Every structure is written in structure tokens, then in C-alpha cells.
Amino acid sequence: MVLSSGHSDQPQFPYVLNRRWQVTDKLGQGGMGTVFMAQDLNLPNLSDQKRSCVVKQLKDDFFREEDREKALQFFIREAQVLASLSHPNIVRVLDFFTQDGRSFLVMEYVEGLNLHEMLVKRQEPFDEEKVLEWAVQICDVLHYLHTHNPPVIYRDLKPSNIMIDVMDHVKLVDFGIARPYEDTEDNTHVVSQGYSPPEQYWGAADPRSDIYALGCTMYFLLTGQDPAALTVAAPQKLNPDVSDHLDSIIQRATQQDIWSRYQSALEMKDELTFPREKHTAGRPRPLLxxxxxxxxxxxxxxxxxxxxxxxxxxxxxQKNVTEYSAEREALEADRKRIEAEREELKKAKMSIFQNALQAATGNNSNSGSSSGPNPGSSAPAASASLPKFPNFQESDEIELTDPEGLK
Known part of the structure; x- marks a missing residue:
């Protein structure tokens, strides 16, 4: 079954578009059209999850013809831009066609929520580490877009256009107002209040305009509030847990003067990722x-x-030292005692020797005086019987085993 023109008939699910895309459900509706869930019939061997895709249908009931033409221009541009891009953080375009006077764009299905929906569901700001993780991924995809040939300016970076899949990966969607930077003839003034920089209000967006929008998005994630149009306050005023380092990054990214911002997504990424220790300076992490x-x-x-x-x-x-000292003192006492005993022994020996010598010389003197010399005789014969003693010095030591035998 095919969608009919006008807006009186409601299609019955399922129905097939372009002989390939089986539409199964309606996901939502906005000012530019309607979004449907569909299955790729060319992939019958895959699971429903892997065959899932999204079909965007441009509405055709505009009040003014110029509005319809402008919407169609955006729709075609989104298809062209997406078809020229290939990046894991950008939703892939699968098909673009017109059927029964209506335009359709088929894209990959991203299972998850956008950042705006996630914050509303959470009812409180995100942790700084989580915001940093997403911001680094967004810097990567912005760097890819800005260095593409030709460079692409996203121009509509905001929480509702950033999907987070089940693997916590960023996916940029809705490239309706994205355009090549070299397309100088396009002066489209399409803005998102609170997220578009001043220069975008007069159609002069460049890569640094996306830097501004990223800073505003980070502000929203950390404070839970949309930033004011054209003037972004310091996020620390609403959330004191934001570190000084990250607060300064957001303030620089959202400067009104385009030359005061980061001049590239790569420069901002470097500031976000180095040095990492500065990121949590504003608050201690409980686990850490x-x-x-x-x-x-x-x-x-x-x-x-x-x-x-x-x-x-x-x-x-200390105990060993005390015991050693006591042993030394005991040994010293023994040494002194032995020295004293040796000295006493020496004195005893000398006394014995002197007594023996005196006794011997005394006896000889008495013997000579009693007999008297014989006149006319030669040297007395008694002198031959005197004992012979060696010539002892005072310092000599002798062993006297039988002092009485000297008599």
C-alpha cells in the first residue's frame, strides 16, 4: 500500500515504499515531516534488528509555495550531504527517492535516545566525565566534517540532534541545514536559539560556528538548562561541581567573537583530552x-x-650491646686480675732469690772470721768451697725449686 497525496488518508501498516522499504510504524512527526520505522526487504536473512531503518517523509501541505520549496531544498541537501559522508558517528543514508509526489529519505536506524531526551529522563545534569567522553567524540566528527572535501558546516549542533546508541556512541542526525562551506551563495538564516552563534544569524557560519554550538551543548548537559541566546554564562554558576578546566573550555568555545574561540575542533579536542588530570580538579570523585x-x-x-x-x-x-659491654668489662677485670697475680708472683720470686743470696753470702763470712787466716800461707783454701752463682740482673726471672740447697 502506498501513501496517498494530501493529508486525509492515514496509511495502514505495513506498506512498501520503492519496492524495498517496508514501513511498519510511525516514530514521530515534526514541522518538516514524519519519521517512520521500516525494514529492508533486500536483507531477508538478517534479523529484524539489523534490517531496521528509518524513513523520513517530507510533508507537502505547506501554506506557502516558497516554504515548500525551501523545505524540499533542505531535504535534498540533507540527502546529498549524507550520501557524501562516511563516518561512524554520522548516521548513514541508505536511499533517497520520490514516490506519488512525495519525497523520502531512508537512513540507518539508531537504537537509543538523543541527548535532550536523555537529560529530560534523567532529571539531573550529567557527570563531567560522561560529558567529556561525548564531547571528544563530537570533536572527532566535527573535525571530519570540517576537513572533508569540500568542508561541511553542520550548523545545527544541539542536544536533540545528537543520538547516543546502545554502545554509548555519538550519532549526528538531521543534516537538513548542513551545507558545504564553499557554498557562498547560500545565505540561509536558520538558527536554533541558544545554540547558534551570532554570525549564523546573518548567514556567515564557518567551522567555528559548530565549535560554539558544541560549547552550548556541553553547557546544557552540565547544567540541565538551555544557554541564553548569544550569551553563555559560566556553567560553574549553576553547577559548582564543574571543574575550572572544563568551565574555561566552555567559556572559550562560546565566545561571541569568532576569533576568540577555538579555531578548530581538533584544537578543542586536545584541550579536552590533555591533561586529563585537570578535568576532575573541581570535585573529588568518590571512587578515587x-x-x-x-x-x-x-x-x-x-x-x-x-x-x-x-x-x-x-x-x-640494645640488649646485645649491653651484654657485649658486660662481657668486655668482665674480660677486662680478668685481665687486670691476671696482671696483678703475675706481678705478685714476680715479686715473690725476687724475694726468694734475695733471701737465698743473703743466706749464702752470710754463711761464708762467718766461716772465714772464725778460722782466721794462716800467716805465711797463700789464698785460703776455704774459698774453693764457695758456691758459684751466675751473674743475675735485677730484671731476670729465675725458677728456684730448692732454695735451701744453696746453703
Missing amino acids: VACLLIVLSGLFLGGLKVLAMLSEQMQTA
Whole structure:
């Protein structure tokens, strides 16, 4: 079954478009048209999940002809731009055709929600680390667009145009107002209040316009509020948990003066990713703090254990020193005692020798005086019987085993 022209007939699901796309359900409707869920009939061997796709149908009931022509221009441009791009963070275009006077664009299906829907569902701002992760991915895709040949300016970067799939990957959708940067004849003034920079209001967008929109998107994710048109306040004023580093990045990206912003998505990405330690300076992360406390506790307990071991070793060493000193003192006392005993022994030996010598010389003197010399005789014969003693010095030591035998 095919959609009829006009807007009185409601199609019955399922129906097939362009002999390939089986439309199964309506996903939503906006000012430019309607979005449907569909299946690719050319992939019968794949699961429904892998065959799923999205069909965008441009509405045809505009009040003014020029509005219809402008909408068709955007629709065709989106198809052309998407067909020329190939990036994992950009939704892929699968088909573009006209049937029964209506225009259709078939794109890959992204399972997930856009960032605006996610924040509304969450009811509170996102964590800084999560915003940084998404912002880096967006910088990558913007760098791809801006360095494409020819360069492509997205011009409509905002939370509702950024899908997050089930793998937490960014997907940019809705390239209706994206255009090649070299298309200088296009002065289309299409803006999203709060996300479009000043220059876009008079049709002078360039790659730095997307940088501005990214800063505004990050502001929304961190504060939960849309930024004011043309003037973006510091996110820290609404969310004090935002680090100084990230706050300064957002403020620079959203400068009204185009030359005061980051001059490329790559430059902004470098600032977001280096140095990483600055990103969490504004608030301590609970897990990091807990881990740090555990480590410090371990170090403290380990330190106490080491101190106890050192104290025990010092006490043992002190005890050994005391015992060694006592042993030295005992040995010194023994040495002095032995020296004293040797000195006493030496004195005793000398006394014995002197007594023996005196006794021997005394007896000889008495013997000579009693007999008297014989006149006319030669040297007395008694002198031959005197004992012979060696010539001892005072310092000599002698062994006297029988001092009485000297008499």
C-alpha cells in the first residue's frame, strides 16, 4: 500500500515504499515531516534488528509555495550531504527517492535516545566525565566534517540532534541545514536559539560556528538548562561541581567573537583530552577518594608494622650491646686480675732469690772470721768451697725449686 497525496488518508501498516522499504510504524512527526520505522526487504536473512531503518517523509501541505520549496531544498541537501559522508558517528543514508509526489529519505536506524531526551529522563545534569567522553567524540566528527572535501558546516549542533546508541556512541542526525562551506551563495538564516552563534544569524557560519554550538551543548548537559541566546554564562554558576578546566573550555568555545574561540575542533579536542588530570580538579570523585583512602590506610598500617619491627630490632640490638659491654668489662677485670697475680708472683720470686743470696753470702763470712787466716800461707783454701752463682740482673726471672740447697 502506498501513501496517498494530501493529508486525509492515514496509511495502514505495513506498506512498501520503492519496492524495498517496508514501513511498519510511525516514530514521530515534526514541522518538516514524519519519521517512520521500516525494514529492508533486500536483507531477508538478517534479523529484524539489523534490517531496521528509518524513513523520513517530507510533508507537502505547506501554506506557502516558497516554504515548500525551501523545505524540499533542505531535504535534498540533507540527502546529498549524507550520501557524501562516511563516518561512524554520522548516521548513514541508505536511499533517497520520490514516490506519488512525495519525497523520502531512508537512513540507518539508531537504537537509543538523543541527548535532550536523555537529560529530560534523567532529571539531573550529567557527570563531567560522561560529558567529556561525548564531547571528544563530537570533536572527532566535527573535525571530519570540517576537513572533508569540500568542508561541511553542520550548523545545527544541539542536544536533540545528537543520538547516543546502545554502545554509548555519538550519532549526528538531521543534516537538513548542513551545507558545504564553499557554498557562498547560500545565505540561509536558520538558527536554533541558544545554540547558534551570532554570525549564523546573518548567514556567515564557518567551522567555528559548530565549535560554539558544541560549547552550548556541553553547557546544557552540565547544567540541565538551555544557554541564553548569544550569551553563555559560566556553567560553574549553576553547577559548582564543574571543574575550572572544563568551565574555561566552555567559556572559550562560546565566545561571541569568532576569533576568540577555538579555531578548530581538533584544537578543542586536545584541550579536552590533555591533561586529563585537570578535568576532575573541581570535585573529588568518590571512587578515587575511596581508593586513595584504602591505599593510605594500607600504607599507614604497613608503616606501623614496619615501625614495630624496627623498634623490636632496636631493642634486640640494645640488649646485645649491653651484654657485649658486660662481657668486655668482665674480660677486662680478668685481665687486670691476671696482671696483678703475675706481678705478685714476680715479686715473690725476687724475694726468694734475695733471701737465698743473703743466706749464702752470710754463711761464708762467718766461716772465714772464725778460722782466721794462716800467716805465711797463700789464698785460703776455704774459698774453693764457695758456691758459684751466675751473674743475675735485677730484671731476670729465675725458677728456684730448692732454695735451701744453696746453703
